[in-house]
Amino acid sequence: MDSSRYDVSYTPNCVEVYRDSNPIDTNSYIARAYDVNKVVIYDFPSSAMVDSPTYFIIDATDSGSGNLEIAISINEKNIPNYVQNEGGARFRVKFIPDQIGTYYVHIKFNGIDLYGTPFKCDVFSSDFTIENYEYAPINKRTLFLIKSKLNSMFNSNIHINILTPSGNCIEGKIEEKSLNIYAIRFIPNEIGDHQIIFYSDKEKKHIITKYTCQVYDVTKIHISDLLPAIPHQLYKFTINTIDAGNGHLSVKIKQNANRITYDQTRMDTHNYEIAFIPETFDECIVTILFNGDNSLGPLTIPIKSDSKQIHVSPISPGIVNQPIVFTVDLDEAKSFSVLITESHGGRMVPHTMTTLSSERNRYQIKFTPNVARQHTILINYDEQPAFTYHVDVFDINKIRVSSIEDGTVGVPLVFTVDTHGAGEGHLEVTISDGRRTLPAELKSIQARKFDIGFLPEIHGKHSITIAFNGIPVDGSPFEIYIRDSPTSDKESIQEDEDEDEEEEEDIGDHEFLIGGQLEGTKVGELAWLICDSALSDIYEDFDLFVTDPDQTIIKHTRIQDSGGRWRVEFEPMKYGIHQIQTSDNSTDDSPIILASMDILPANYRRIIEGERIIHPNVLNFITVNSNNDNLKIRLRRKINFFFLI
Template identity: 25%
Template sequence: MISFTYSNNIIIQVYDVNAIKVKNVSNGTVGKPVTFLVETSQAGPGNLEVTVNGGRVPTSAQAQGQHTYAISFTPRDAQNHTVELRFNGQDVPGSPFTCRVSAAARIQSPETLDKVSVGRLFEFVVESDTEPSVEVLGPARRSVPVKIDALDGIGYNIKFEPVEVGDHSVEVRLPGGGHVEGSPFLLKSYSAEKVIVTDIRPGVVGKSVSFGINASQAGAGNLEIIVAVNGKNVPNYVQSEGNARFKVNFKPTEAAPHSLSVRFNGHPVPGSPFTCQIASAPISLPRALATGEGLKQAAIKVDNTFELEGFEGVEPQVFVTTPSGDNIICQLSPQGGDTYTATFQPTVVGRHLISVTASDKHINGSPFSCNVFDVSRVSISGLDQQYGPAALGVPVTFSVDAAGAGEGTLELVVSTDTSTVKAEVVACARGLYDVTFVPQTTEPHYVNITFNEVPVDGSPFRVDIQQTTHHIQIGSLA
């Protein structure tokens, strides 16, 4: 209760309780001060008493001028509070007043308040009597549309849908106020659709099999990897290669298709579950051999061969698998006895697997890893001499771009009919080089370039050289 006496220095002590004016009586929130004004300028002298809930809630008064007072109290319970005002023992008009006090606005935390999948609605509830304002900013600080729906007797349901991977800032405020309890908070959006599983190759019982996972663009989350065969899980080991890239290894013990299940934050990644074909261990054919350069390295769109021998009483089977897992045709030509020639023509650049089997079992060394390259994708620029022959003693620089040709060895020789010319090679980027040589004679120079011992288109390139001409003026032209 507040009790205070004031006087306006009028000798005749006359007062009028009906002249007391109470302003700005509003509802309140638990834990936040409720303030209203009492104006007494026309009421005359007297004693003003203010009590909240019969005096159980402390109150305070602060003068706002000569005849105006700010009355404040801080509610601790979410219930109606009764405010009584008396002037010289008489009730002020309208007293007692009722102040409705509600619980402080807060966010009801859903089960997962830290992560959400791109393209899926994220929902949470704000307990509040007043509709909140909600702002959601995506990774690039772009605003995300928000829908707010009223819930009877509970508060408001907030919905929004992230459209890009990354951190989202969520701020919830009440009109004219600060953040509600639990705001602001950070929400990490992710996308299982952006997880890429690569390099799934056929394997052999007893030999380690690996495949890759690239989650660098998927956002924050957890990978769940299960390798199984015939309803049984196979132990797998994950090796981090940095930047959210991983290599998964397992060693099969059964010759049967293995299921590779990959999930990100509980969601299957595109293509999951995958299938990895596992064949039996190599057969006991001690003389069965596969030999030839075509097992290690092959050129695109041309016939590549290797030899098979030692297949006594059994016909070999050959499967060539592309980097994407497709099979390409491999033809077998009997050469007499237990010997065969295998011929295949790859159409894409990259590592191919060559499986050589007999009676559905791999021979020793199978599957073989073959590097397929495309020499036609090696390009040369700067040797066309469109401005005429090069000058004697002046450096000649040209570029070699082998970035799209696949793995291989690039060899380059600059020569004349009588000697070899020194050339300096500078690697500018992966597969991109600048080459410089200085001609010392005027005879034609030839640039020989091969990739994996196959000449590139146009090689050898001819570079003509001319004597540098100096014009010296002697005397006057007049």
């Protein structure tokens, strides 16, 4: 820099507004400051293989408030990328290169390019892809899958070395699992990056490609002491992963089965601070996931017992137009108030408060909901928030059951239950033939609409009891008569195929293709679906959001591919019906439900493992866990056409 030129730097902390050199008023306007240089990129790949998932991390924890923009392109054409929030302001970005060449990753923060952008990733061709290699737990058998690409055969005579962080070399052995699918097995015993190197020759001089597997040990995570918390007061604890290896940390916090929002701050490379505010006097359950591994199990944060100066009776789910009643007992005669609102929209709901005992400071609270929505009850004590409860309200009269016809022994019988407009709850169906309870299959065919099917085994009267949140629906129990089968097995099969055809026609009307497992996505797994139509052409002022079973809006990622299709991804924290909704801003009507997904509990054990969406011209796998040696499976594409399995 020459002697006549100077650098001037300053730190902004406010913005003053002027018009014609005159201040509009004497007040300052606070402006949020941010630092684009604090946005950090981790694990960016300098090279990748065609059709292989490629990942990197963006950490904007210390950069201040702002918006991230990510664009990945080759030959000036953008390709889809998928962003997953891993807590706080840390994001995992995934893209799948579809051709060889140099890919450019442009990243902006509040419209300003990050230093080093565009980042370059050179993509090479290969006759195979490798899956399930990114992370592996220490001292556990790890399996990498190798799949040949379309119209190519995998050369199983290639040679593989696995290079450990200490420099030791493990020779990888390739095992054939099935046609054109191979596997590499090894048990890592070191924490850190392991290089998986593919060679084309026995002397291992010519490298085809290499991948990095990060081995971690979740038991080496250090957590600060979890001292008792105080309701409605900020609580913090720290997590240190320096000895556990590299990976992605996420946390789930629940209180009384309700998810608690939290802030996750990355203080340095391996230190995280978790901060949240307990809502009630119930203990807090913390689940820590490292690279998706929750082997640490649930941790418990107790609530200080000496802070419990108010006692609230259990509050059960309510019914529209029927009063909900609960009691509140105070340890001391201090100021006390209750605020009840509809969770969606915030409309206040009137209530009454009756003194049951002035000596014991006991009160009865009563309110009558008139809509089937979740309600929030906020209880203040001594002018401070003390309790927050979320109460589901449902309308049993909104449930509609299709006509249930008499049936025939050995012929599946299907009827429909529509719970649209009934609110959140659990649908219970019990079918009895007079001797025992028959297994029933419940299948979600549309948002809040279910097909219930069962197979009659004997003739005679059958009773079908249908309840919602434990309350029988109108007409329950339903009675039908099952007659002996007068038809041949062939005719029964034809009738079954006819029902399948009707079902197929119904499914074809849906706009959304739900991805994930055949039996459904579980809590903690990535839930995703694809919209196959231009929703912005159907709904004016289109705005999509995702709600959990409590009708609480949750975070989601939405990406539009080159064909104009939207892919929606979210991580469910609760089991039950999650909805994809939109609204027409020109009206005040309830949200429009576009699709729904029934999320399974985290401990649900699947009978069938396999992807819901299969791919043509490649081998697709479905695993069935059954003790039946005579199990028969068939996959039907259309009437009288079956795939061999």
